[in-house]
Amino acid sequence: MLEIKNLHVEVEGTEILKGVNLNIKAGEVHAIMGPNGSGKSTLAQVISGRDVYDVTNGEISYLGKDLLDMEPDERAREGVFMAFQYPVEIPGVTNSYFLKTGLNEIRKHHGLETLDAADFLKFIKEKAKLLDIEPDMLNRSVNEGFSGGEKKRNEILQMAVLEPKLAIMDETDSGLDIDALRIVADGVNRLRNEDRAIIIVTHYQRLLNYIVPDYIHILLNGKIVKSGDKQLAFELEEKGYDQIKADYSSIKTKLEETV
């Protein structure tokens, strides 16, 4: 589904990603772990199409198409979704309008009928209930005055509504207490299926107790230095990033295995 080859990315002249290779198939859940500044959020943002990043080398192919050639909204309509680390507040636009507009744009793109206000309301209320979201939150401005947990749940709600093929969770666990984390993880697990690929970007192993990934990749200094199955998370938990870093620099083994 997603093939990233030798991806180099700069922001304001500083190279952040230094040759990332990643291959993700439908139905798989991949976790990308790394310390602060390793480039994991950059990777997520580049996939979703943020234009402040310059791709200086490499390519990303998504369902056989050149992803880097597409506008962020085209990517979204083709099924790419990113849950933001810092969801944006949009005063004056209700959550419900925001969700309905996005959904209808995507439906139009796929030649489906758009949902009218009544149908949409029914549809959204069911989705909201599953995520323990108060109906009131739908009538409030997008993310405005939402608590950290509400914002993250709202991201998962958007994902549930838009039903993407490829979902990227950018540090979705940050700032969540254990109850909120469980709700968010349940939401993600419910969306897991054989047609959908999920990338979980996280600093901590904690979220992976709730969403068990098929593969884990460790990103250090702009490169994937180690890939493995879920055991890698426990290893990381035990050793910490410093040890991995030390191992990496001393052994210099070829680590960028394709999975």
Added chain:
Amino acid sequence: MALAIKENNQLYITSFEEFEKNINGEAKNWLKDLRRQALTRFDELGFPTTRHEEWKYTNISPIAKENFIHGTESDAGLVQKDAVKKFDYDGLDAHTLVFVDGHFNADLSLIGDLPEGVKVKSLAEAFQTDTDLLEQHLARYAPFQDDSFTALSTAFMNDGAYIYLPENAVIEKPIHLLFLASDRNEPFITYPRNLIIAGKHSKATIIETYAGTSDNRYFTNCVTEVFCDENAYIEHFKVQEESSNAYHISTTRVNQLANSNFVSNALDFGGLIVRNNPGAILNGEGVESTLNGLYLGTGRQLIDNHTTIDHAKPHCNSHELYKGVLDGSARGVFNGKIFVRLDAQKTDAKQTNQALLLSNTATIDTKPQLEIFADDVKCTHGATIGQLDQDAMFYLQTRGIERDMARDILTYAFASDIIDRITIKELRDYCHHRVLVKLQQDRLEGIDKE
């Protein structure tokens, strides 16, 4: 460059003589004198140039140099009922006074039953029937000594709306004053002049609408004076929908006595050169005064708002929120004066001005101007000028919404902050729709219904 343009003064003097001949025969002396004084003052002042501090960013030389036609009532053009319907705010149940080219049109107007003692009529009629009250209030709140346009208005004032609310009078339905410019080929000038006298504990909602029915060039020079006696509550809306080639210069002056409340929302959509001078004097204790505005400029429009809030007495609150959206090569000006007089302790004055620039060629000049002479007051002001929030744009795009639409949604959201404060549903819906049209998008249908 000189401070004033006077080359066209003779046109106004000649027109005034014509005007006086036509209508002034029966006028009382005080009115004759007042008009004469105002004309003399205009002749001294001429039209301001951009050398004048108050007109630094607004070049009105196209107005000063135009040979406007001053017509009499019989010159007023024809306006069809459809034109009235276009601005009736979806059949809003209101007392409606329609003016065509500045003159009251009884056939197009509809004034319903009013409480006893309330007067809602044309100023032309009031000159015959209410001379004592006019003498007491007219031209008392909008000074013309330093203002060429108010001076002209005072010299040529002849028609407009006259509203008188006696003590305790409450008018439930809004009063809608609709000023239509007919489709005339020659550039003409009109002087709508409105006087609102709100007695103690009285209450009313007044909408002023200025609209064109063509894309002709003409000039509306209007003045509204409002007197709020103790505990009066006046809610005021001004919707400016002049033609795309029209000039609109307006002055609204409010004199508020103790515990009165005046709330104004001004909405500017039309016009080529637009200048609004809303102002309130908080002239008794416990006054509340609110001046809000939204302006949308596109193409080559220039929209200038010069607001004045004058805290003359202690324990008063004033609130100001102006928002502007400027696209194309449109220009905006905001100048917000707040005076807090020596006596006005415990004043709480708040002013916010925000402008959203949608293109690289749109500009805004903004200036808060606070003059505070009292020492125990709270005055805050903030001006922000920005472009669309790129994080929000990206966020919308990642949810499948294309760039143009994302831009419209965010612009609309910015403007809706003011529109949502409009208490009359029909008018609020009209403004929501108008913003969408102005953004030339029909894709956003439904945003205001959820």
